[in-house]
Amino acid sequence: MKRVRSHHLLAACILLTYLAFLTKTYYWDGVLFSLNIEGTYERRVSPTALFHPNHLLYSALGYVIFSALKWIWPALRAITVLQISNVLFSVAAGYVLFVIARRILGGNAMPILCWVLFASGATWWKFSTDADSYVISVLFLLLSAFFLLGKKPRIILAALCHTAAMLFHELAIFTYFPVLAWILLEPRSPISKRIAVALGYVAGTGALVTAAYWICYEQASHRTYPTLL
Numbered sequence: 001m002k003r004v005r006s007h008h009l010l011a012a013c014i015l016l017t018y019l020a021f022l023t024k025t026y027y028w029d030g031v032l033f034s035l036n037i038e039g040t041y042e043r044r045v046s047p048t049a050l051f052h053p054n055h056l057l058y059s060a061l062g063y064v065i066f067s068a069l070k071w072i073w074p075a076l077r078a079i080t081v082l083q084i085s086n087v088l089f090s091v092a093a094g095y096v097l098f099v100i101a102r103r104i105l106g107g108n109a110m111p112i113l114c115w116v117l118f119a120s121g122a123t124w125w126k127f128s129t130d131a132d133s134y135v136i137s138v139l140f141l142l143l144s145a146f147f148l149l150g151k152k153p154r155i156i157l158a159a160l161c162h163t164a165a166m167l168f169h170e171l172a173i174f175t176y177f178p179v180l181a182w183i184l185l186e187p188r189s190p191i192s193k194r195i196a197v198a199l200g201y202v203a204g205t206g207a208l209v210t211a212a213y214w215i216c217y218e219q220a221s222h223r224t225y226p227t228l229l
Contacts, residue, residue: 007098007112011091014119023129030131033059033078037066041078051216057167058133082131083181089130093139094119100146133169140165141175148182155183159201163208176202197199 032080033052036059039045050059066081094115103112119122127134144161147154162179183198184191 003192006051006108007095010112010115013089013097014094018090018125018129022080022083022087022091022130023126027130027132029133030079030082032060033133034077034082034131037063037078037082037195041067041070048216051219053170053213055133055169056212056216058136058169061136061168079131083129086128086130086132086135088134089139090119090124092143093135096139096142096146100142100149103149107111137165137169137172140168141172144175144179148179153186155197155201159205160208163205166205167208167212 016110019025030069036045036049040047040050040063041146050063051057052059062078062082062085065085066076066078069081098111098115101114102108105111105114119128140161144158144165147158147161162172162175165175179201180198183201184194186194
């Protein structure tokens with residue numbers, strides 16, 4: 001019988017612990033997301049309500065998951081779907097952090113400790129068991145770091161993950177600072193190439209985010225979101 005690895009056991013423990021203690025003290029925006037999802041599903045609310053300018057795609061993703069599960073569990077509430085989804089995203093984010101730590105530190109003991117510290121932090125735990133949009137954004141930011149910190153950095157994949165993070169929560173834009181610092185200070189290529197890569201990174205991610213916002217703005221009520229772009 002194959003031996004269960006320690007990090008797989010840790011992932012299962014975190015998953016079960018989070019699921020056992022889903023918060024009942026919701027952030028108000030998670031409640032709003034859930035009401036918009038259910039209202040759209042029941043055709044009481046325009047689908048454009050799913051595209052909030054601060055977290056453009058989060059409610060839309062929640063709607064897709066909720067609609068799929070509603071067939072199986074008719075009494076299911078959207079806020080529960082968002083909470084369980086966040087638990088899964090959180091465990092995935094912790095695993096990516098573990099992989100990054102193992103790549104940097106080696107071994108298993110210290111990377112597992114990093115994951116435990118990350119998963120048991122009060123604020124992260126609260127976000128992971130609520131219906132907010134932070135967790136999936138952080139997951140994509142950690143994936144971006146994963147692609148940048150390899151022996152052969154994969155800039156395009158990192159940029160796509162960063163773009164996804166910004167589309168799920170606008171605060172991910174601040175990750176430009178460490179990413180651009182890493183690109184410009186990375187010593188394995190000439191400075192002219194580093195500058196070109198940095199400019200390409202900003203231009204590419206910025207164009208993708210702007211295009212997504214523009215498409216949603218064209219579909220949205222301009223009275224509701226007059227300055228979405």
